[in-house]
Amino acid sequence: MQLFYSASISEDSDQYTFPREESKHIIRVLRKQIGDTVDITNGKGFIFKGEIIDHNPNKCTIQLHSATFKEPIPYRLHIAIAPTKLNDRFEWFLEKATEIGITEITPIVCDHSERKQIKEERFKKIIQSAMKQSLQTHLPVLQPITSFKDFMTSQPKATLSCIAHCEEGIKHPLTKELTAGKDVLILIGPEGDFSPEEIKQAVTLGYKEITLGNSRLRTETAGIVACHSISFLQQ
Template identity: 55%
Template structure:
């Protein structure tokens, strides 16, 4: 099954017209014709089945045959991850985290961050492509970059809250702290790690220090290990 994405589609829709780029791809590349069935998601949990009525490469028109709402997960995973120096490594994290099952992503700017600007439009496209590739119907929420101080001061995230860092001190492995069916927020720092002040600030806000194994991990690797650990505990 190939999945298409359009955020404006809702459960009351009867017909749908694909935008020009997707129409061309569907007719010229995928060789779709009248009567063929295609699948579309709005990224909000709905999967639509549609029958092509007009295979026009400029304006492909389809009739909605059925719609189905996916069963919501019993938990929400919010990954709060500092941007990496190289954009492609952060995009790799976005792609894999979406495939594994992340619900919300917030880039945080830290004292040791080397990159402080991000191309959100490009990142959003990476999330959309990963959602379609993995045949999911919920698009992760991508928030604008924010400083860690501002993030911690804006409010308390629900559920379990963790901060992964490389400094010495008392820490337990994440897999021993995760409780199934609970919302989870995990802070992952930049290549230079969180500063001592940032760690203390997070602890004051109720974030528990955790380890992600014995080895020192890159930012994007640590984030994926955290996503995988949470998914395994909840599956």
């Protein structure tokens, strides 16, 4: 199954014309013909089935026939994570987190952050591509990059709000804190970890200090471990 994405399709849509690049891919690469079926998601849970009625490689058009709704993952996971110094590592995190299951991602700039800007549109395309590749129908939300301080003062806590860090002290394994179906918010810091002041602020606001294992993990690896741990609990 080849899944395409368009945020503009709704249950009321009758026809849809693909942008030029996707039209070329459908007609010249996939070699679709008039009458062939195409599947599209709008990232809001629906899969639409349509039949090609115009196989122009510049504006492939389909007649939509059906819409099926798929339930989202049975939990909400929001990870606020510092972008890595190397873009490709953060892009890898976005891709794999989407494949595993995540609902929201917020890039945060921390005291020890080396990267303070992101390519938001590129990151959104990576998430869209990962959603399509893994045949999912709910597009994770990528929030604009924000400072740790602003995030902490504006973001409502989840049922379980945690901060993962490498400082000494009493920390609880994430797997021991999880309960199926909970809304979870996890803070993951940069390569230099959260500063003591940031950890103190989070704890003061009620965040639980957690560990993701015995090894010291890279930022992007920590994000994936958190995603997998929460996803595995739902199986």
